Amino acid sequence: MFGSVETFLRPQTIAIVGASETGGGGWAKGLFENFAHEGFPARVYLINPRRSELWGQKVYPNFSSIPEPVDLGIFIIPAEAVADVLAEAANAGLKNALIFAARFGEGGDEAGVARAQILKGISERTGLRIAGPNCMGAISLPERLLFYPTPRVRGLPKGPVGVVFQSGGTFQFWLEQGAARGLGYSYAISSGNELDLDMADYLKFLVEDEDTKVIVCMAEGVRRPHAFMLAAKRAFDAGKPVLMLKVGRTAAGQEAARSHTGALATEEHVFAAMCQKYAITLVNTLDDLIEVSLALTAGRPAKGNRVAFLGYSGGAKGLFIDIAETFGLELPDFAPSTKIKLGELIDLGMPSGNPLDTGAGLARRFEVFSKVCKIAAADPNIDMVSVQGQLPLAPGESGDPNLFRNIMESTTKPVIAHNRMSQNVNETGRAFQKNAGIPFLQRLPEVARTLSALARYSELRYRGIVTEVSSTYVYNSGDTIEKVLSDNAIPSPTQRVAKDVSEVGKAAVAVGFPVAIKVISTQPLHKTELGGVALNIQSSEAAIQSANKIEQKISIAAPELIISGFQIQRMVSGLEVMIGVRDDPRFGPFVVLGLGGVLVEAVRDVAFRLLPLTRADVTDMIKELRGNALFGQYRGSPPRDVDALIEAVMGLSRAYQILFGDISDIEINPLMVGAAGEGVCAVDIRTVARQHQ
Amino acid sequence: MFGSVETFLRPQTIAIVGASETGGGGWAKGLFENFAHEGFPARVYLINPRRSELWGQKVYPNFSSIPEPVDLGIFIIPAEAVADVLAEAANAGLKNALIFAARFGEGGDEAGVARAQILKGISERTGLRIAGPNCMGAISLPERLLFYPTPRVRGLPKGPVGVVFQSGGTFQFWLEQGAARGLGYSYAISSGNELDLDMADYLKFLVEDEDTKVIVCMAEGVRRPHAFMLAAKRAFDAGKPVLMLKVGRTAAGQEAARSHTGALATEEHVFAAMCQKYAITLVNTLDDLIEVSLALTAGRPAKGNRVAFLGYSGGAKGLFIDIAETFGLELPDFAPSTKIKLGELIDLGMPSGNPLDTGAGLARRFEVFSKVCKIAAADPNIDMVSVQGQLPLAPGESGDPNLFRNIMESTTKPVIAHNRMSQNVNETGRAFQKNAGIPFLQRLPEVARTLSALARYSELRYRGIVTEVSSTYVYNSGDTIEKVLSDNAIPSPTQRVAKDVSEVGKAAVAVGFPVAIKVISTQPLHKTELGGVALNIQSSEAAIQSANKIEQKISIAAPELIISGFQIQRMVSGLEVMIGVRDDPRFGPFVVLGLGGVLVEAVRDVAFRLLPLTRADVTDMIKELRGNALFGQYRGSPPRDVDALIEAVMGLSRAYQILFGDISDIEINPLMVGAAGEGVCAVDIRTVARQHQ
Numbered sequence A, B: 001m002f003g004s005v006e007t008f009l010r011p012q013t014i015a016i017v018g019a020s021e022t023g024g025g026g027w028a029k030g031l032f033e034n035f036a037h038e039g040f041p042a043r044v045y046l047i048n049p050r051r052s053e054l055w056g057q058k059v060y061p062n063f064s065s066i067p068e069p070v071d072l073g074i075f076i077i078p079a080e081a082v083a084d085v086l087a088e089a090a091n092a093g094l095k096n097a098l099i100f101a102a103r104f105g106e107g108g109d110e111a112g113v114a115r116a117q118i119l120k121g122i123s124e125r126t127g128l129r130i131a132g133p134n135c136m137g138a139i140s141l142p143e144r145l146l147f148y149p150t151p152r153v154r155g156l157p158k159g160p161v162g163v164v165f166q167s168g169g170t171f172q173f174w175l176e177q178g179a180a181r182g183l184g185y186s187y188a189i190s191s192g193n194e195l196d197l198d199m200a201d202y203l204k205f206l207v208e209d210e211d212t213k214v215i216v217c218m219a220e221g222v223r224r225p226h227a228f229m230l231a232a233k234r235a236f237d238a239g240k241p242v243l244m245l246k247v248g249r250t251a252a253g254q255e256a257a258r259s260h261t262g263a264l265a266t267e268e269h270v271f272a273a274m275c276q277k278y279a280i281t282l283v284n285t286l287d288d289l290i291e292v293s294l295a296l297t298a299g300r301p302a303k304g305n306r307v308a309f310l311g312y313s314g315g316a317k318g319l320f321i322d323i324a325e326t327f328g329l330e331l332p333d334f335a336p337s338t339k340i341k342l343g344e345l346i347d348l349g350m351p352s353g354n355p356l357d358t359g360a361g362l363a364r365r366f367e368v369f370s371k372v373c374k375i376a377a378a379d380p381n382i383d384m385v386s387v388q389g390q391l392p393l394a395p396g397e398s399g400d401p402n403l404f405r406n407i408m409e410s411t412t413k414p415v416i417a418h419n420r421m422s423q424n425v426n427e428t429g430r431a432f433q434k435n436a437g438i439p440f441l442q443r444l445p446e447v448a449r450t451l452s453a454l455a456r457y458s459e460l461r462y463r464g465i466v467t468e469v470s471s472t473y474v475y476n477s478g479d480t481i482e483k484v485l486s487d488n489a490i491p492s493p494t495q496r497v498a499k500d501v502s503e504v505g506k507a508a509v510a511v512g513f514p515v516a517i518k519v520i521s522t523q524p525l526h527k528t529e530l531g532g533v534a535l536n537i538q539s540s541e542a543a544i545q546s547a548n549k550i551e552q553k554i555s556i557a558a559p560e561l562i563i564s565g566f567q568i569q570r571m572v573s574g575l576e577v578m579i580g581v582r583d584d585p586r587f588g589p590f591v592v593l594g595l596g597g598v599l600v601e602a603v604r605d606v607a608f609r610l611l612p613l614t615r616a617d618v619t620d621m622i623k624e625l626r627g628n629a630l631f632g633q634y635r636g637s638p639p640r641d642v643d644a645l646i647e648a649v650m651g652l653s654r655a656y657q658i659l660f661g662d663i664s665d666i667e668i669n670p671l672m673v674g675a676a677g678e679g680v681c682a683v684d685i686r687t688v689a690r691q692h693q
Helices: A023-037 A081-091 A110-126 A167-179 A199-208 A226-239 A251-258 A267-277 A286-297 A314-326 A336-343 A365-375 A401-409 A427-436 A445-462 A481-487 A501-511 A540-557 A599-604 A615-624 A642-659 B025-035 B077-089 B108-125 B168-181 B198-208 B224-236 B253-259 B267-277 B286-297 B314-326 B336-343 B366-377 B402-411 B428-434 B444-463 B483-489 B499-509 B540-558 B599-603 B615-624 B642-659
Strands: A012-017 A043-046 A057-060 A072-076 A094-097 A130-131 A138-140 A145-147 A158-165 A185-190 A214-219 A242-246 A278-283 A307-309 A384-388 A415-419 A441-443 A495-498 A515-521 A533-537 A562-570 A575-584 A588-595 A606-610 A663-673 A680-681 A683-687 B013-017 B045-049 B057-060 B073-076 B094-101 B130-131 B139-140 B146-149 B159-165 B185-190 B213-217 B242-246 B281-283 B308-312 B384-388 B415-419 B440-442 B495-498 B514-520 B533-537 B563-570 B574-583 B589-595 B607-608 B662-671 B681-682 B684-689
Touching: A012 A023, A023 A043, A023 A145, A057 A683, A072 A081, A081 A094, A081 A110, A110 A130, A110 A495, A158 A167, A158 A199, A158 A286, A167 A214, A167 A286, A167 B077, A167 B314, A185 A199, A185 B366, A199 A214, A199 A226, A199 A445, A214 A286, A226 A495, A226 B213, A242 B077, A267 A278, A267 A606, A278 A445, A286 A441, A286 A445, A307 A314, A307 A365, A307 B415, A314 A445, A336 A365, A365 A384, A365 A401, A384 A401, A384 A445, A401 A415, A415 A445, A427 B198, A445 A680, A481 A575, A481 A642, A481 A683, A495 A501, A495 B662, A501 A540, A501 A562, A501 B077, A533 A540, A533 B533, A540 A562, A540 B213, A562 B286, A575 A642, A575 A680, A606 A615, A606 B684, A615 A642, A615 B444, A642 A663, A642 A680, B013 B025, B025 B045, B025 B146, B045 B428, B073 B077, B077 B108, B108 B130, B108 B139, B130 B198, B130 B308, B159 B168, B159 B198, B159 B286, B168 B185, B168 B213, B168 B286, B185 B198, B213 B286, B224 B242, B242 B267, B242 B286, B242 B384, B267 B281, B281 B444, B281 B684, B286 B440, B286 B444, B286 B574, B308 B314, B308 B366, B314 B444, B336 B366, B366 B402, B366 B681, B384 B444, B402 B415, B402 B428, B415 B444, B428 B440, B440 B444, B483 B662, B483 B684, B495 B499, B499 B514, B499 B540, B514 B540, B574 B642, B589 B615, B615 B642, B642 B662, B642 B681
Parallel strands: A012 A043, A012 A072, A043 A057, A072 A094, A094 A130, A158 A185, A158 A214, A214 A242, A242 A278, A307 A384, A384 A415, A415 A441, B013 B045, B013 B073, B045 B057, B073 B094, B094 B130, B159 B185, B159 B213, B213 B242, B242 B281, B308 B384, B384 B415, B415 B440
Antiparallel strands: A138 A145, A138 A185, A495 A562, A515 A533, A515 A562, A575 A588, A575 A663, A588 A606, A663 A680, A663 A683, B139 B146, B139 B185, B495 B563, B514 B533, B514 B563, B574 B589, B574 B662, B589 B607, B662 B681, B662 B684
16 A cells, blocks of 8 residues: 655665766756765765766666675656656666656646556556656655755754655755754655655655654645545644645546536545544645644643633733634633632733733743743643743843743643744854753644644544444345434424325325425426425415425426425424435545534535534534534523434434445435424435446 | 833933842843943933932933923832822923833733722823833844843844734744844834823834834734824825734723624624725734734735746645735736747646646756746736745755845746645844845745735735715605615615504505515514514515414513504515714724525624725625625526615615714615625614714
């Protein structure tokens, strides 16, 4: 399932193909100089059939002339020339190729796609692994190997962050900015087109690498979802957080989404659900990747989402309150004993609650501020501590870093320092941060997002990832879908089928008024849109009249439709909710929960999770809905039966396992959620038969 | 309406009250040294009854002993001591006092509130103007006067940005960061508690100041809404953009909001509607304030929201596409002729559309990249140009700044440079930016937010601010609200009133089926919650039956209620929308538009505008709704009659003018919006009588 990255990132022998003064705009030379700068941690050979000597080294015409087997060939030659050289190299026993050139079908052009196919063929035939093409190389800091063609990567510090970016240009820039903020790296790979080795392979390598503690990814998507999820699960099991910046909702992805029933689940949503399941922290910006990395490399789990926000700025406090709510953080008040202790230290007249503004006096009395922070950190209502802190641009500007270290060492809770906004960070600041022993984050929204991510990751570590569910339910192959659902906590309303209009009155009386009447046809149809539904019928006469009207309407709107009868259903009231399961072709089955009725699609108030899921997941999904107030006491309606809704979603996921072979999609809309204790009822069930190919 | 700030920010004579080596933790000395550092641009006197000489200057015991009238007294003394000195100063003819001390009732404590009242009394009695208390001073760069007690403000550059912050700590830090990014300032004021001089006064001063071109505010709120709106209108008329960072939804504000019918319009929403009306750019973060200021000081208006996004990074392109959509920016494709020209310059195989990724080749060939940008900027489909650009940390790192200047000078459209993420900016970078002549923005979400703000401000300058509407409609004082609404494009459904159950059948026949029946009572009631409404009644028998049921239900649920009859209404179908007008006690009447029915409050899909408004505003409001897809062709429903909805909102705002004396709130929910051409219909109208005090 995973290709080996070993000889790519930890080679003993390297050959630079296309070695010349100007080759690849100077990239060949840049690579050689980077290896030389580190004292050649691997043996480096040069290949160029038109040269015999370069940079004081012998130049070989090809791979077979090199006196020992080569682990890694770095190709700095035009796209058109790669295939021939690669074939020769494979014959000569090359293990791994790193190909920089672009134009291997990125834009979908035929010539490029054909070139890529040839490389792929060589790889499959010979077992030679390919990194790239269309990439900007990699860096292996434990091996001091810089497979990157400019000197700018030379100063990057070694550390616990492993990096995989599909984008080559952003790759180097992000590494530099991260380093400027205090991040250090183990391995960093620009994966390019991922013709052979892909994100799943690199992720698995980083999970197994001892130097790597946190893994940062930027991707347009993952090529092999199941391999990627497996690697992500291993990262979780190893306690190594994975961060993901997802780039670009591709047109292709959106096109595919439009064909889904409901059109609710775009590629984006399913990808997010996948990240959610595997505890991958999905972020929105390149800057977020830095802030969250800084916080997660600190390595302390949070017991919950309750933050103490401590500072000497009223403005920052005011701004943070609003932001914290947006990111689902709590700012609980301190215990009374904490408040008494704080009151003795902060400026006269300042309230001693959380979030805390000590007053401007403590902006210059850091020892007192540090004491304040230790007291707040010890409060039992608090899970995470965020203290105001600004990195110095010149020594002595921001007090003593040990005061921050003292706060951190006084507690086992995560501690971070927050700055109100962006600021320059220089060598002095980085040294201060290192001595302080806590991450210094910038910008309050990013601080809130980071604390939220930390709490979320900690919670998922506590919950674990569920990958299997056992069900003892036995399914008789003759059972209807209604029966399977009803056996799994999703009852349908009382109903009867009338074969034609003449049977409608009797059926309605048997069901009990008020009833709904729906046309039945063996052909697929949108009942509501064709006028095939009548609601709230109060008597048998009215029922017969309505059935006649439905026949009339359909004979006009869709004369080709054969009406095979009427479904007479007891009207059920409640909150309209939509639940469904679909089988995503890439990431597998996922469940959808949303506010139902016609509005569900228009306001897109929906939540997604990959199967299997737990009751805690369903509770989270309900909370995620913007309109979740509807589940509580609302405008005179009693609270809804949320327990029954949770059981229904769990039941639907079990039922889907049973029906999996026959059905790809199932959607219940509306599912009526009654008042607490009254349960739920599936008013309309739609399924899509599985296409067996 | 406005207090004079002149003697505060442009004094000829200054007295420092509390002058001593350690006074105010060294602040008195800090201020004196800042004046000295600039060579005393004003005459500075020292006051301290316990001293006779300090820092080589004579020290005076009080104001009356100073040999000339003093424009500005700067008070660096404890809160308790201020009142007495201020009284003496006022008697001696002091014109303006700047008071640093806190504890004037910020936390609501009685002693502080009483202290503030005394100061207020002195100000009102004598005409002495007060800045602060609880502030951190100000800076007047045209006068080279630094009313700020630390040397850190000395290096701040003069420029076109005027600043008013209520928060003192954040004030200095923001000024420093803004300067680090290349902003220069005219006047910057920390306004503190605004006991007397307030944001409206400072805003008016900055509007009239010739050096100020852009005005930046950070506020918890505005004390005098009408003065503030008047000053904002003057800023608009003067072509000076105003930026606002609003801090903290105060508990008090939220409490007040809860008492509103519907609870939809919090203080926050009304404040945002006010900003919208007066073209104030409301931002979310301190960093946004910098980015938008940089872009707006550049001074070019945009003709629309169509952006050319030009770079050499595929990652940035992918990230920006998603973000641009979120911020309502368009990325139209280039004209065919543009694409041909671009194709000849960019890397082989790269598509030449917008957003443009030229390929990594042009990352090192800046002259070619500059040509590419000029070609794209000239495209007729484009209103604003965003080019990738990174400020150098060392000279020569990012090419020639003139290449950026060339792009800017080749077009009259706004041009900005974008960086993918945060970066340090030093003196080299600032010089580069200045020579380039365009703002270098950081982080793609902020870039999108800034371009969007630029387009929005430009559009509002084109539209103008409507402050009055003329209506020729004549109102007869005997008209019902239904009649007034119906005369103003908001018809009600056909209806009859039945005095009791016996009249219900006849009334229903007269109205025509299906009908809705609603109980009428002189007492206020929530009809739906009490079971006082029956819908979709198809016959007179059913109508009578339903009326009886309603009577029964209410006699159980609310036996004290006197039923005075039944309203029989023709059932109307359509999309349920809610429209309303409320009179905000601070900012005046505003209109609400949202998706109607029970969901409106739960999912809070609503838009707000202050009155008066234009058709263009209503169109914007509809676009702002998340569920706006419901107004188009949707799930088999034809498009809605949006024109009629727009007319209804315009009509409601006219009707509100007429009813203003009697009614404070009016809400129509649901307003049924029929299919295109079918109009709208007000199914339920609620009003709140105006409380005359």
